[in-house]
Amino acid sequence: MSFLSSPSFLRAVVWFDAATGVLLGTLHLALTDTLSQWFGLSAGLVQGSGVALLAYALLAGGIASQRRLPRGLLGCLAAGNAAWALGSLALLLGSAVAPTVWGQTYLVVHVVSVGLLAEVQWFGMRRLPTLAAA
Template sequence: MPITVTPFLRNVLLLDAVATGATAVLALAGASLLGPLLGIPSGLLFWAGVALVPFVAMVFAVSRRQTVSRAMLVEIIAINVLWVVASFGLLVSGAISPNLLGIAFVSAQAVAVALFAELQYVGLRRQPA
């Protein structure tokens, strides 16, 4: 069932695309500098940036539409939630040993993504049944 992309939802999606795009560029272009600074492997940062590129394109494209399928919006929310879970999971797994700045970086981006997911969910809930 298609839903209308309201100005609120459009702005949330666009902000998600811009912020995630900035994170992708930072990770792609700055992996070799950020890795040692954060105590996170540079390769992990680089490939995380690569993984974000198609998501950014999808969210940006959806933000430009007048209507979108409910399933597509749920998929965007789910991907954001999975990113948050994976981010915190990485920190507690022991797979990497970030320093305090690295922990703060991963946590801050995860909290920002959680906020986007919540706002997108609010936009979805505001749709008529």
Template sequence: MLNLQSPSFLRRVLLADAAAGAVTGLLMALGADTLESLLQIPAALLQSAGIALLPLAALIVYVATRQQPPRGAVWAIIICNALWTLDSFYIAFSGWISPNTLGQAFIVTQAVVVAVFAELEYFALRKSRALAAC
């Protein structure tokens, strides 16, 4: 069970975010051609998004492994996650690309997961500040 009051909760959420980003990034970067035929999402978009996730995941690991994750860096991660979520919904439903139903489900699912990470990071950041004030 998650201990939401634990000082290490923020670190754990960040590491989970980084792991999910790295796995998704590798899947999209290395499997773009296969995913394109399965999801009807252009391989170039999948590959470039996957490649973009890898340094972001590394940055999140770096932030998470600091003795005290810097608040500004955590805010930057939260904002990046929120923008990724908004961009994902735009891509899925704007008509810019034409993913099939499975492709839309893929985009929406990863967007929701990223939104949940942003929310958990925000919650953990607020909790860590409250714990520090005690």
């Protein structure tokens, strides 16, 4: 069994995802005006994303704390991360906002890191039935 397909690795990834969601969500809410200015994004977008991150982190933490990782909910996490990465890409490439260089950098980091999380979660979720049978 590959390290990347082990349930313990997948659980650690989901915990990491939850922890980063709490951290970033809290920062978005605590520093809304500052981040809005630094990133060139509206305060409403920064604040709304903070709320979304905290809600997502609550779901991810609940999933990670279960005795058996639920395949369907892991699929929801992976889909949520993929949607977040695509949304970040749309903000970066679209004309709806005009992010500063710091904002562009922040969005690129989200596209890459959250896209990677989505891929790892999707891969791990798909491997769970095989692991349960072993």
